Amino acid sequence: MLTLRSLHASLGRTAVLHGITASAAAGRIVAVIGPNGSGKTTLLRAISGDVAYDGRIALDGDDLARLKPWELAARRGVLPQAATLAFPFTVAEVVRLGLTSGTQADRSDLIGRALAEVDLTGFSGRYYQELSGGQQARVQLARVRAQVWEPVVAGRPRWLFLDEPVAALDIAHQIGVMRVLRRFADAGGGVVIVLHDLNLAAMVADDIWLIHDGLLLDAGSPARVIGGPALAEAYGCPIVANRLPGPQATFVLPHGLWAAAG
Amino acid sequence: MAHPACGWTLCCKAGWRDEAVPARDWLILWEIRLPRMLTGVLVGASLAVGGAVMQGLFRNPLADPGLVGVGAGAGLGAVLAIVLGGQAPAWVAAWLGWNMVPVAAFIGGWLSTMVLYRVSTRAGRTSTATMLLAGIALGALAGAATGILVYIADDRQLRDLTFWGLGSLGGASWPKIAAAGPVMLLALLAAPFLARGLNGLSLGEAAAHHIGLPVQRVKHVAILTVAAATGAAVAVSGGIGFIGIVVPHLLRLATGPDHRYLLVNAALLGATLLLLADLIARSIIAPAELPIGIVTAVIGAPVFLWILLRRRGLVDL
Numbered sequence: 199m200l201t202l203r204s205l206h207a208s209l210g211r212t213a214v215l216h217g218i219t220a221s222a223a224a225g226r227i228v229a230v231i232g233p234n235g236s237g238k239t240t241l242l243r244a245i246s247g248d249v250a251y252d253g254r255i256a257l258d259g260d261d262l263a264r265l266k267p268w269e270l271a272a273r274r275g276v277l278p279q280a281a282t283l284a285f286p287f288t289v290a291e292v293v294r295l296g297l298t299s300g301t302q303a304d305r306s307d308l309i310g311r312a313l314a315e316v317d318l319t320g321f322s323g324r325y326y327q328e329l330s331g332g333q334q335a336r337v338q339l340a341r342v343r344a345q346v347w348e349p350v351v352a353g354r355p356r357w358l359f360l361d362e363p364v365a366a367l368d369i370a371h372q373i374g375v376m377r378v379l380r381r382f383a384d385a386g387g388g389v390v391i392v393l394h395d396l397n398l399a400a401m402v403a404d405d406i407w408l409i410h411d412g413l414l415l416d417a418g419s420p421a422r423v424i425g426g427p428a429l430a431e432a433y434g435c436p437i438v439a440n441r442l443p444g445p446q447a448t449f450v451l452p453h454g455l456w457a458a459a460g
Numbered sequence: 461m462a463h464p465a466c467g468w469t470l471c472c473k474a475g476w477r478d479e480a481v482p483a484r485d486w487l488i489l490w491e492i493r494l495p496r497m498l499t500g501v502l503v504g505a506s507l508a509v510g511g512a513v514m515q516g517l518f519r520n521p522l523a524d525p526g527l528v529g530v531g532a533g534a535g536l537g538a539v540l541a542i543v544l545g546g547q548a549p550a551w552v553a554a555w556l557g558w559n560m561v562p563v564a565a566f567i568g569g570w571l572s573t574m575v576l577y578r579v580s581t582r583a584g585r586t587s588t589a590t591m592l593l594a595g596i597a598l599g600a601l602a603g604a605a606t607g608i609l610v611y612i613a614d615d616r617q618l619r620d621l622t623f624w625g626l627g628s629l630g631g632a633s634w635p636k637i638a639a640a641g642p643v644m645l646l647a648l649l650a651a652p653f654l655a656r657g658l659n660g661l662s663l664g665e666a667a668a669h670h671i672g673l674p675v676q677r678v679k680h681v682a683i684l685t686v687a688a689a690t691g692a693a694v695a696v697s698g699g700i701g702f703i704g705i706v707v708p709h710l711l712r713l714a715t716g717p718d719h720r721y722l723l724v725n726a727a728l729l730g731a732t733l734l735l736l737a738d739l740i741a742r743s744i745i746a747p748a749e750l751p752i753g754i755v756t757a758v759i760g761a762p763v764f765l766w767i768l769l770r771r772r773g774l775v776d777l
Contacts, residue, residue, distance in 0.1 A: 248666050271672025278670075284519035284662040285717035295659055296671055345671060 199223055200245065200357065200388060205253040207237075207244050214240040216412040217253070222405065224258075224355030224388035227379055229399040231392075231423075232409035233433050238392045239279060241409060242361050245390065246276040258354055274357035275342035279365075279392075281334070283326050289313065289337050290322035296345035308347055312340040315378050317371060332366045339363055339375060349387030357388040365394065376402045396437075400424045400448040408432055424448045491633075498641070499632035500738050501731040503693045504703060506644040508730025509651045510689035511704025512711075512722055516658030517577075517682040518591060521712070524705040525690040528595030530572050531701075532602035534687075534694040536609075537568020543609045543617050562640040562695035569691030572598050573683050627698035627753030629738050640692040647689035648727055654682055655719040662717070700753045702760025703730050709767050 200222040207215040214237045222228040230238045244251045247262055247270055255262040257273060265273075275296065283292065293309045313319055316336035321329070326337060339360075346356040358379065364372040380402065383389050393399040399406060399420065406423040408416040410432035416423045423429065425439040425448055436453035507525075514523045514530070525531050541564035576598060580591035610621060657678030660668035669675050693700070707730045708722060715721050734752075737759065741752040 243666075246666075246670060248669065267669055267674050268672035271670065276667070276670040278664075278666055281667060282664050284516075284664075285521065285712065287662065287717055291716070291718060292663075295663060342670075 199256075199258060200390065201254075201256045202245070203254040203256075205241070205244060205251055205255065207240050207249050207251040209240060209249070214412050215244065215251070218409075218412070218414045220407055220414055220417060222388060222390055224357070225383055225386050226404035227383045227389040227391065227402055228405045228407060229391050229393045229403035229420075230407045230409060231394075231396060231399050232415075236409045236432070237412040238409050239361055240412075242276075242359055242390065242392050246274070246359050248276075257357065271345065272351075272356075273346070273354070274359060275345040277339055277342045277358070277360040277363050279361040281338040286325050286327055288322065289318065289324050289326055289329070292326050292337050293322075293341045293344050296341040296343075308344050309340075312344040312347065313337075315343060316340045317374055332368060332371065335363065335366045336371065336375070339378075343378065343382075346387070349382050349385040355386050355388050357390070358382060360389070360391045362392055362394060364398070372398065396424060396429075397449050400450070420448050424450055495634050495637055496629050496632040496738070497735065498637055499696055500629050500735045502637070502641055502644045502648075503629070503697045503700065504730040504732070504734025505648055505727035506689040506693040506730070507700060507703040507734070508707035508726040509648055509723055510686050510693070512708040512719070512726045513651060513654060513658065513682050513689070514686045514704070515708055516654070516661060516719055517679065517686070518580075519662055519664070520591070521709065522705070523591065525569070525573075525686060526699070526701045526704055528576055528591060529598030529602065530569050530576065530595075530686065530690050531694055531699060532599040532606075533572025534565040534569035534691040535699060536602040536606050537564035537566070537571075537691065538562075538695050539606050539609050539621060540564055540568070542620050543613045562636075562643060562692050565695035566643060566688060566691035568602075569694065570684070570687035572602065573687045573690075577679075577683060626751035627700040627756075628741070628749070628751050629697055629734075630742075630749060632696070636696050640696045643688050643692035647685045647692070650681060650685050651689075651723045651727070652720075654678065654685065655723055658682065658719040658723075698751075698753065700734070700756055702756045702764065703734060706760045706764050706767075707733060709764070713767065 202218050202220050205215055205218040232238050243249045245255055290309050293312055297305050316339050318336055349356055364375050379389050403420055406420055408423050408428055415432050416428040430437045437450050438453050439450045441448055511524050514525055515521050538561050541561045545560050576594055579594040657673050660671055660673045665675050707726050711722050711725045737752050737755045741750040741755045
């Protein structure tokens with residue numbers, strides 16, 4: 199269980215989060231949505247231990263602020279929005295950077311499996327810099343997955359905190375990555391993911407947090423949040439929510455263009 | 461000239477004086493050649509490792525203590541000690557003695573590394589452009605201060621300064637090794653412990669923290685290591701360029717950027733290259749001697765350009 203209690207955070211002199219209280223259960227996928235500048239990324243950075251905050255964040259009962267970097271690393275992996283690399287490492291070397299323990303044999307096995315999971319089998323010897331943006335994003339995801347490969351260790355869940363992991367990916371790989379997260383959550387791991395694509399969020403998430411101006415405007419099931427009135431209020435744009443007939447998934451369309459044209 | 465066989469004899473006797481070796485040869489080998497060789501090994505290793513650590517810290521393959529003003533800062537410290545060392549209070553002189561020049565160079569290198577890092581890092585991100593520009597500014601400032609000191613120096617100090625500024629292993633002696641050697645050794649021994657941290661930092665500071673590294677501690681140890689390695693090396697040998705940038709580059713091409721291998725190999729290759737450069741410097745126009753900084757620049761600069769031309773794709777970030 200990840201719990202946030204009256205979480206406040208600032209970037210420089212600008213207050214970004216104004217008191218967010220929420221909790222995410224392991225075994226479920228929580229999608230964080232909200233308009234640009236609403237504080238989604240700052241929220242993710244706060245639970246990743248990157249920015250100073252007021253309030254309390256607890257990861258499975260332990261105060262986040264009291265955990266050492268290496269203790270945190272054993273319990274959660276983080277995929278930042280823009281991942282960079284300074285030197286010409288190969289793909290396998292980048293994934294290896296996420297590994298903190300285990301024997302050498304276990305490691306190369308794990309690297310291979312993490313790369314296979316993001317559809318990059320056969321890329322291990324390639325230079326990271328020579329890959330496309332979408333491939334680089336998948337390498338970074340494989341690195342984060344390798345860090346917390348087992349979703350549950352000694353009865354305690356591990357967590358994935360991901361900021362826009364599929365923004366650079368084509369639609370097939372977007373779905374592939376979402377399947378990876380689904381399996382991780384179904385096996386008992388926790389997933390908190392910042393998403394821009396409301397339809398993707400509606401499809402993949404068990405719970406949705408809608409952030410607006412640093413506050414939690416709405417939280418609950420996709421049907422409730424995506425279909426609810428708070429969504430249009432947060433984005434400041436009329437949004438039509440509907441349900442697909444077959445799988446009963448919620449989907450949305452912005453309404454402004456037709457309204458203007460009509 | 462020492463007889464070639466004497467070196468072998470000396471090695472076998474491990475410092476024990478053999479009556480068969482003429483006293484003059486013994487003196488040349490023990491008092492001139494051996495300290496010079498040891499200094500070359502230590503300085504070459506320190507410059508290469510200092511460059512590799514700096515590049516890892518700044519996440520930029522073009523960072524070099526010499527290029528970004530750290531060498532100039534260390535140089536200013538050394539010049540301060542040479543020119544104004546006589547004015548120092550008696551207790552300072554007594555306390556530091558022979559150590560005054562290396563200690564001052566170390567402090568100068570450390571200060572300029574700190575300033576450079578502070579200026580070019582904002583919200584955890586180090587800006588390459590800012591780093592290079594700040595390095596130029598720092599280098600100019602240190603150069604100006606050095607100029608003032610040169611102006612007020614007396615003849616004997618001027619000779620020391622000139623000799624020292626051109627870069628040479630010619631001044632190597634046991635007291636200097638005793639003073640600067642431990643500083644360089646400490647930096648060289650600390651460097652391998654930075655390998656995992658620098659590997660992680662290549663992902664950026666945030667991601668380095670995510671994978672479990674104590675980022676601030678890694679950065680502080682790295683800064684201290686660069687300052688110690690560069691400061692002490694500059695103190696004993698003056699300004700020797702290109703070792704710090706060419707050696708890590710060559711090794712990244714040969715064995716990849718993994719710092720677990722890079723740092724150790726940089727020490728070995730740096731030592732080897734500087735010994736070779738010294739061999740050229742003192743034999744090519746014998747009995748006169750070229751400043752070694754000229755040799756490393758004449759060899760290093762074209763090699764560096766060649767690397768850039770061949771592997772432009774991997775240098776671009």
